[in-house]
Amino acid sequence: MIPHLWNDLEGTFFPESALDYMPESRLREVQLQRLKAVTALTYEKVKLFRERMDAKGLKPADVTTLADVSKLPFMVKTDLRDTYPYGLFAVPMSDVVRLHASSGTTGKPIVVGYTAQDMEVWKQVIMRTLYAAGYSRGDIVQNMYGYGLFTGGLGLHGGLEGIGATVIPISGGNSERQIMVMKDFGVTAICGTPSYFIHLIETAQKMGIDFRRDLKVKRGVFGAEPWTDEMRKYIESASGVKAFDIYGLSEIIGPGVGAECECQDGLHIFEDHFLAEIVDTKTLEPVPDGTEGELVITTLSKQAMPVIRYRTRDITAFETSRCGCGRTCRRIRRISRRSDDMFIIRGVNVFPSQIETALLKTESSLPHYLIVLTRKGGLDQMEVRVEITGEMLTDNVGAMEQLQKRFGKSIEQITGLHAAITLAQPGTIPRSEGKAKRLLDQRNLTN
Secondary structure, three states, X not given: OOOOHHHHOOOOOXXXXXXXXXXXXXXXXXXXXHHHHHHHHHHHHOHHHHHHHHHOOOOHHHOOOHHHHHHOOOEOHHHHHHOXXXXXXXXXXXXXXXXXXXXXXXXXXXXXXXXXXXXXXXHHHXXXXXXXXXXXXXXXXXXXXXXXXXXXXXXXXHHHHHOOOEEEOOOOOOHHHHHHHHHHOOOOEEEEOHHHHHHHXXXXXXXXXXXXXXXXXXXXXXXXXXXXXXXXXXXXXXXXXXXXXXXXXXXXXXXEEEEEOOOOOOEEEOOOOEEEEEEOOOXXXXXXXXXXXEEEEEEOOOOOOOOOOEEEEEEEOEOOOOOOOOOOOOEEOOOOOEHHHOEEEOOEEEOHHHHHHHHHHOOOEEEEEEEEEXXXXXXXXXXXXXXXXXXXXXXXXXXXXXXXXHHHHHHHHXXXXXXXXXXXXXXXXXXXXXXXXXXEEOOOOOO
């Protein structure tokens, strides 16, 4: 089995937050010990991994350094679907104490399992996430992530209880009730998706409630969807809530793979449990620190479903400087886009995050937009529907046309593409209680 951290540190007990400051040389020793153990476990117990290792002529004993991880085969999301539901499990079902799954909206869901030790690790990395963002015992935390098969709600819940916070397991939806609870229960911190929290800011305004004046919420941990620095600035200026990014994915463990600290200068990866690589998106070869590429993660302590070299499709880079907080675990840049979110129009690669950045830079739009792709006469067309602030609405046709031109110019400066701009009134673009839908591709429906 994979050694537990408190055992493989020669009997030394590290409080959860202290693990982030482990001497770097010791951290690399722990990573290597665990990489060897998880490779051996997965080779022995998981048929798919063993077959791929054998095809490459590799055995677990070939892993002698951390750099040797690059020899191992990749895993991708389709591997989890093809082996549905339990084909990648490395322990008997009698050892599995929790199952989670994706929504399965594009086919069979992705199923992940956890042993009791896996659950302890998950709780620990969430506690470290919360400590990094300044949460503490005595906080009253409204957890707006969905509870159920989705990993968000229950994933955060265990760590919140672990730090001694008071947890309100409200899940998503019923926005006016969310605001009422924040006010009446004296909520000091929150967890949820950034797009839904922006919707709550608007809901509070309609209810005549001012976040800064009437509520006690001071900080929030946001994730489960890509979001830009421009959206962070909007959240913080509109609500007074300091917004921290959290990173995770169901295939690895759920939330808690990495998190921002008070410096808000990149996501610290909890490297004692997750070995991160950045590879070139085309060659899949490792790239130098500071170079952008695709994030690849190996679980170092997962027992129920160890994952070796999982291609996340998330685009980022390792930060090359030491964080001001003093943590020794490495940071990656905030993830604002995924390679599989990219769309191609007129031969140009475009990410929704580029459109978001362009719109919010004008300071006239709200962070609600929809990209609509169509095809006319064989030529791709891009329309961007964007909500504008109430004070920008006017009957002056010339002023509206100028605003459209400003948005269009900003998008063209960033993407090099022309986009038709449709101005929408506040509240008219559909909201989501979970992850925001930013792209509507209708090119196969039009000609």
